Amino acid sequence: MRTAEWPMRPLGEIFDIGAGKTMSAAARAGEDKVPFLRTSNVFWDRLNLTSLDEMAISSDELEEKNLVPGDLLVCEGGAIGRAAIWDGSVERISFQNHLHRLRPKPDMVDQVDPRFYVFFLQSGFTQLGIFEGAGNKTTIPNLSRNRLAALAVPFPSLAEQKAIVRSLGLVREAIDLQVGSLELAEALRRRVMADVFSKGIRGEETRESEIGCVPASWDVVEFRAIREELRYGTSKRCTLDSATYPVLRIPNILSARIDPTELKYCDMASDEAERYVLADGDLIFIRTNGVIERLGLCAVYRGTPGKALFASYLIRARLLPGVDPDFIAYFFGSDVGTSLISSRATPAADGKYNLNTGIIDSLLVPMPLLDEQEEIAAIIRACDQKTELHRKKLAVLQELYLRLLRDLMTGEITSDQLVVPGDVHGSAV
Secondary structure (H helix, E strand, C coil): CHHHCCCEEEHHHHEEEEECECCCHHHHHCCCEEEEECHHHEECCEECCCCCEEEECCHHHHHHCECCCCCEEEECECCCCCEEECCCCCCCCEEECCEEEEEECHHHHHHCCHHHHHHHHHHHHHHHCCCCCCCECCCCCECCHHHHHHCEEECCCHHHHHHHHHHHHHHHHHHHHHHHHHHHHHHHHHHHHHHHHHHCCCCCCEEEECCEEEECCCEEEEHHHCEEEEEECECCCCCECCCCEEEECHHHEECEEECCCCCEEECCCHHHHCCCCCCCCCEEEECEECCCCCCCCEEECCCCCCCCEEECCEEEEEECCCCCHHHHHHHHHCHHHHHHHHHHCEECCCCCEECCHHHHHHCEEEECCHHHHHHHHHHHHHHHHHHHHHHHHHHHHHHHHHHHHHHHHHCCCCCCCCCCCCCCCHHHC
16 A cells, blocks of 8 residues: 555644534524534535534634634544535634544644645545544444544655645546536526426417416326326336346436436246336336435336336336327426426325326326427437536546545555646536
């Protein structure tokens, strides 16, 4: 391991470790409140400040328990060891006692880049296993101050610390940019869906209907009017890694598309399987789920007819001619469609929500002419393709980051061997 080449020191010899303020009823009710960070705000090498709690803290106490830019925050509980650097984006802020605040000791200020230790802690806790057993074995595992101070960590030169931080930081920056691009693509998809299902694409007048605003020429009909058949899936147990038929299950059904990974298989006689085989263009609904937002999601099967089956927690709809299945799948994945489904779902004793064929048949759907259905589906499909492209780029960058993190910390590569491409930022957009 790389740590065999670097000098090692206890973390407590490099950093002063400060304790945060304990939340109490008095702190919750008092005056002069300031925001504070909790473990829920701290992730590996990033902070989520969208939700900040507040507590009352005196000026004298705040002076001791404040945060300044560059402070290293380490989670005591929860995902123990998780660490990030405070960026100074809030002027007056403190931290709760479930976080440790690490500041370089005065004689270490010129020898330490705190972000290097964020990266090393991430690798040590999540990849290398060198801190296994670092937490106290209590009902709720936690990383006490004494155990944190005693952790043996590497102490390379400041130049090497900074070189590693720069290399990993560039990839993290590219990841952040890609996350932003993905969020924008997803927001665009939602906006496009809201517009096309309420206004259409022909620029015509709109009218109010049972499902809200729709173009004046569109019909609004019950689902039963556009389908040929509804059928529950097979209850045959799927335990084999490979067999005659792949079987689509709830995890494979996403909004308007099928995820073909982690399929299970079953053997079944062909005459029995005939009831459950999927044809190209079949619509598959999730009929039971503990997550109401997933209930009723449907995807269109695009594959070889007769080669795949669907499981009992799904319902297959075979549509009539003149109905584009992608248009219907996209509608049920829109805000209006999911709202219609959730309003009709039946709560079950196990905390799940259920649909049945009767409920699905009674759901209202908009019905433009087929050519407009197909054009709308094509527009949303283009949004999906853009979103999927960003999702794949993000996955590649995340894999690159984790491999680079491990290789730098184990010595598979050294910082002077690493050449970060100059267009790493461009790869994220």
